[in-house]
Amino acid sequence: MDSARSVLGYETTGCGRQIDMRRRLRIVHVITRLINGGADENTVHACNWAAQGGHDVVLLHGETVQPKIMAKVDPRVKLIGVPGLTRSISPVSDVRALFALIRRFRALKADIVHTHTSKAGILGRFAAWAAGVPAIVHGVHIVPFVNVGVAERFTYLALEKLAAPVTNAFISVSAGIRDLCLSAGMGRPDKHYVVHSGFDLDRFRNAVPPDDWRELLRLTPDAPRPPVLLMMAAFEPRKRHREFLDVFEKVEVRLPDAVLVLAGDGPLRSAIESRAKCLGLERQVVFTGYRDDPERLIALADLCLLCSMREGLPRVVMQYLAGGKPCVACDLPGLREVLRPGINGVITPTHDLAAMADAIAALLEDRERLTCLAQGAAATDLSNWDARLMGKRIDAIYRKVLDQHRANKGASTRRPVRNIALPR
Incomplete structure (x- = not known):
């Protein structure tokens, strides 16, 4: 039996794999690039927090990386580059990256996929859905359809609306970003959370x-x-x-x-x-x-x-x-x-x-x-920007999403948590 790791009980995934939720979770983060930017550092903090808490963490990244931020990643986090995952839109590279992500998620038997930034968010969520990942979470660090041209706005909005139904939770860095997403029709309100981007x-x-x-x-x-x-x-x-x-x-x-x-x-x-x-x-x-x-x-x-x-x-x-x-x-x-x-x-x-x-x-x-x-x-x-609080709040969201998934599968009579209070 291949186990994942948390504290809630047991469930069986769509692939027939039983998850022991009293143990560690296998969490896979996805980001287009790793440079010295706010979204990248936020992602590294989230990975490090989960790894330090005993979870099995993998960070999939695109081709653009900077050694100085790579050095900030906890040694317990496994770093894997994804061929074709680039920031700019490129149909050939994007299809290549999509299939590479599907293969990775299946091989890793991910319990949670947490995507970051717009491009990785679109490809990563569709790939996670195709791979049968139980919980799919998207981190919204920036709204890609604000202050851009008409064509770019239309494209991003269309893709975000397509990805919303396969997204179990959206984590925005501010209430303003969350409200923009909701006003644009990206998912239901009960799927949106605000977790500020923490630091020391x-x-x-x-x-x-x-x-x-x-x-x-x-x-x-x-x-x-x-x-x-x-x-x-x-x-x-x-x-x-x-x-x-x-x-x-x-x-x-x-x-x-x-x-x-x-x-x-x-x-x-x-x-x-x-x-x-x-x-x-x-x-x-x-x-x-x-x-x-x-x-x-x-x-x-x-x-x-x-x-x-x-x-x-x-x-x-x-x-x-x-x-x-x-x-x-x-x-x-x-x-x-x-x-x-x-x-x-x-x-x-x-x-x-x-x-x-x-x-x-x-x-x-x-x-x-x-x-x-x-x-x-x-x-x-x-x-609210304390890095430790950020980690606790993200972990609470993971647990809620997995609990809802387990309830939806009917693997347990446990009542799903509908209004979990994030740590203060």
């Missing part, structure tokens, strides 16, 4: 600036400390680094000594560096590349930024606030759950980066207001 809060609350901060900002030994702006984001189109540099002159004119620190890496980094040179911003803009000490960069900053046009509820905003730094961000679904204008930051219109630049300059010129917002940031209740 204490690491950010107790951080100090890097020891080499003067060298980082390219300052001479006797130069005064300038106002420091920080944006931590992968260099990809939806983060809008280039567009922000094009309006940064509004800040530079009013505060010529201000330094903008852009932390992160990605496919557009070299192009953004070239753009900064073309605009004559070599002195004002610092590119740090990937850093494994983001909390220390936040401790160095006076004001933190995010100008993405499409996100879920970006965990980096919570990291800014945990570090006691106010944030100026473009309006995003779910953002107002934690970023409160006039209390701990400023929210500007999504399609008006010039307004964002004006707001940044105004804040840096008003040190008293900036200090008040910093105090508000430090006082923000971020307990």
Whole structure:
């Protein structure tokens, strides 16, 4: 008998396999790529938590990976690359990846498949359904049909609606994202849950600036400390680094000594560096590349930024606030759950980066207001973003979904749990 692992009892799957739910579960996560982004780190946290709790965890990933995030994966988590699983739409590669996933799920005898991000979510859920996986969970880190073209919106909505009936649970990173999914007709309300993307809060609350901060900002030994702006984001189109540099002159004119620190890496980094040179911003803009000490960069900053046009509820905003730094961000679904204008930051219109630049300059010129917002940031209740709580809530959802599956199969007289309370 091949066993899975939890604490609920026994059931028989559609393949005739009996699951001992008092033991460990075999959980398979699927993500398109593993880079240093919020969704990727969220996935790694979820994998590590389950593995540390005694579950058998496998992480299937696409062809794009970065060694630094791979190194963060717990050694107990098995990493497997999936041929053809890429972020961009490619019919030939997508069909190849779909069949590769079906074979993997069958070979692994997965009890739960938990998919992440849009592309892996579509292919992974259909593959899990075809393989007869008992429980299929989809993590919604970003809504792919917001702030995109008409054709792209139609395609994603159509595919999401097709995948919804085979999805046992949706886990959104914010209430705003959940509400957008429901309004678009993606699944029933009782299948949707909100679990905030957790991280180590204490690491950010107790951080100090890097020891080499003067060298980082390219300052001479006797130069005064300038106002420091920080944006931590992968260099990809939806983060809008280039567009922000094009309006940064509004800040530079009013505060010529201000330094903008852009932390992160990605496919557009070299192009953004070239753009900064073309605009004559070599002195004002610092590119740090990937850093494994983001909390220390936040401790160095006076004001933190995010100008993405499409996100879920970006965990980096919570990291800014945990570090006691106010944030100026473009309006995003779910953002107002934690970023409160006039209390701990400023929210500007999504399609008006010039307004964002004006707001940044105004804040840096008003040190008293900036200090008040910093105090508000430090006082923000971020307990829902504790990494341990995230793991407990996801585990509770897994247990509920498996209990419902068992009840639906009629393998037990146990009454299904219909309104499970997530851990607080």
